[in-house]
Amino acid sequence: MALELAQVIAAAKQGDKQAFYQLYQHYIDRVYAICWRLLANKQQAEDASQEIFIKVWQQLPSFRGDSEFATWLHSIATRSAIDLWRQQKYLRLTDSAESLSESLAELAGQQVPCSSVQLTLEQAIQRLPSQARAVFVLCALEGYQHQQIATQLGIAEGSSKAQYHRARQLLQEYLADE
Secondary structure, eight states, X not given: XXXXXXXXXXXXXTTOHXXXXXXXXXXXXXXXXXXHXXXXXXXXXXXXXXXXXXXXXXXXXXXXXXXXHHHHHHHHHHHHHHHHHHXXXXXXXXXXXXXXXXXXXXXXXXXXXXXXXXXXXXXXXXXXXXXXXXXXXXXXXXOOOHHHHXXXXXXXXXXXXXXXXXXXXXXXXXXXXX
């Protein structure tokens, strides 16, 4: 599979649209999940995912292979979603429980394995205040350090830590209510 993926990446770098489509099909679920968790809005996550793949297509010739392709793509996806988050100054909460359920069902329908526990956790994450949610997603789910999060979100490192702590407390409360 790794050799095949390397061949697909090489072909896509040369402008092969079919090869790029294979990369898109392989990675769209992961990119969408990052966008959806950060933006908490189905339409914005879909739009952001498409924009990310446009950026990837444009930047693909400069991909040197110093890191794994998935790591490179993840970095572009996260930075792009954070840029959108910054432009909004806040993350919108889903308008109603019904639309949240639809979004979660769609996420599950995109072949992202979701047990009822995962769905409950996703719902709880979506209830978090925007900045606490962004910090929690970046730290707990994406593995960024507080210094990196602070830089990306334009906040102090202490604020990142405080927001993470706040998010954890709120999640514990939300999940205790379930």
